[in-house]
Amino acid sequence: MKIIEVKLPDHSYNVEIETGILNCTGQLVSSVWSERKIALVSDSNVAPLYQDQVADALTSVGFTVHNYQFPAGEASKSLSVLADLTRDMAADGFTRDDGVIALGGGVTGDLAGFLAATYMRGISLIQMPTSLLAQVDSSVGGKTAVDLDTTKNIIGSFYQPDLVIIDPETLNTLDRRDLVEGYGEIVKVAALTDGKLWDLVQEINSPADILANAEELSQLSIKYKADVVMGDEKEGGLRQVLNFGHTIGHAIEALAGGKLRHGEAVSIGMVAITRIFEEKGLTQSGVTQKLTDRLEAVGLPITSSLLDSEAVFDKIKNDKKNHAGHLNLIYLHQIGGPAIKSIPSEEIRDFLDIKTLQS
Structure with a gap:
């Protein structure tokens, strides 16, 4: 496993890269988080491929997982979709002690990252990028955002994750x-x-x-x-x-x-x-x-x-x-x-x- 350390003044975390690492999700997440409720956020393309696999790995080590899905595409990186996800989490009783995992490409990472940054003024976040663009770009560095009209990333924040998990094997399902x-x-x-x-x-x-x-x-x-x-x-x-x-x-x-x-x-x-x-x-x-x-x-x-x-x-x-x-x-x-x-x-x-x- 290749581990890259991101050491920041107020928050540090690891980026862990290995083929097949998705199967170790439970152990990896439990190494940084105590047992809690997790919002596992994916889009309609990624959810059918990996959401159940990751949810099963998390529940096997004691986490309570709620799967959330939104329509794939840049159009979903919006305030309306953010509001829908926030309502769902509130209805499911999420608190500041819980967490969000962004499972998907760049849109998911930006949207779910901003969801974590803003829900109850901020709850824990883990990034699990499944596209090459997200793996090498948006999952690392803490930029989270949504678009407004045709302006990209105009509403957002810097919000660092607690862990980034990268499995190059997910690239095999990309077109x-x-x-x-x-x-x-x-x-x-x-x-x-x-x-x-x-x-x-x-x-x-x-x-x-x-x-x-x-x-x-x-x-x-x-x-x-x-x-x-x-x-x-x-x-x-x-x-x-x-x-x-x-x-x-x-x-x-x-x-x-x-x-x-x-x-x-x-x-x-x-x-x-x-x-x-x-x-x-x-x-x-x-x-x-x-x-x-x-x-x-x-x-x-x-x-x-x-x-x-x-x-x-x-x-x-x-x-x-x-x-x-x-x-x-x-x-x-x-x-x-x-x-x-x-x-x-x-x-x-x-x-x-x-x-x-x-x-």
Whole structure:
């Protein structure tokens, strides 16, 4: 078993990674929680696959489990679904001494995490991500949120779990598109770090390669993210580098109306922002092509007709990472060399030249 420690000033926890670890859920959870009532939250895709298995493992060691399910999809990451889950937990008599387990992908982790953060002002949380995107990205670091209208993650909190349990075996039940979109976040981390992870992604040329190397890809990606989070838990400085590709990516994801997955949008966003900075001479020549090669190797998109829309600038200007009239753009000096450039919001349209975005 690979264990990554996340040590924060007020709350520390382990990320435990091993193929087949889902079968050990009862022992793992009982190592951090006393006997209590557990809200086991999954969506309509994941619940039929794993919810009963995990619930049985938990009840076998003395926990009382209530299974909750919501419709799969980003549309469920909403205040209305959050309210429904809160009502269900209240009706079932959950108290501050109980806990929530998020069993599923990124939507589940964000939604159930925010549910734990807000129910009775906060109860215990464990993340059990079952998608590659959730395993390498949203399950670690404590970001929880719901969307409002077309604005992603606008209502949320930083709320750390007590444990993260990752079983790479769950990736075998993902369809190709769901698997590959998570790999977009891995390429992002590899480009930020260089080193062993960047070397490993050079060997990934198909979805089958992703599955064959999933445990090591997850371990290296999570280790980097954990180190960043430990240095900057609330995204005041260093942690902003994890938003590489997200400013443009979130904008086109919102405009796509559900037709683009998060990892696909980030893939497009990384290439777009890198091309802009490379053409301005701020990124080393050839970096855009290196990113493009690694993303296209597994079938990730690298451009979108949505970049041709004026609306993309409105989304970017209203990004929640806008601080005091400035937007911090994350870019690469070179592979392994992330940097931050602060641009006044009113200058964003000129800086992100739409002709450059279209190229």
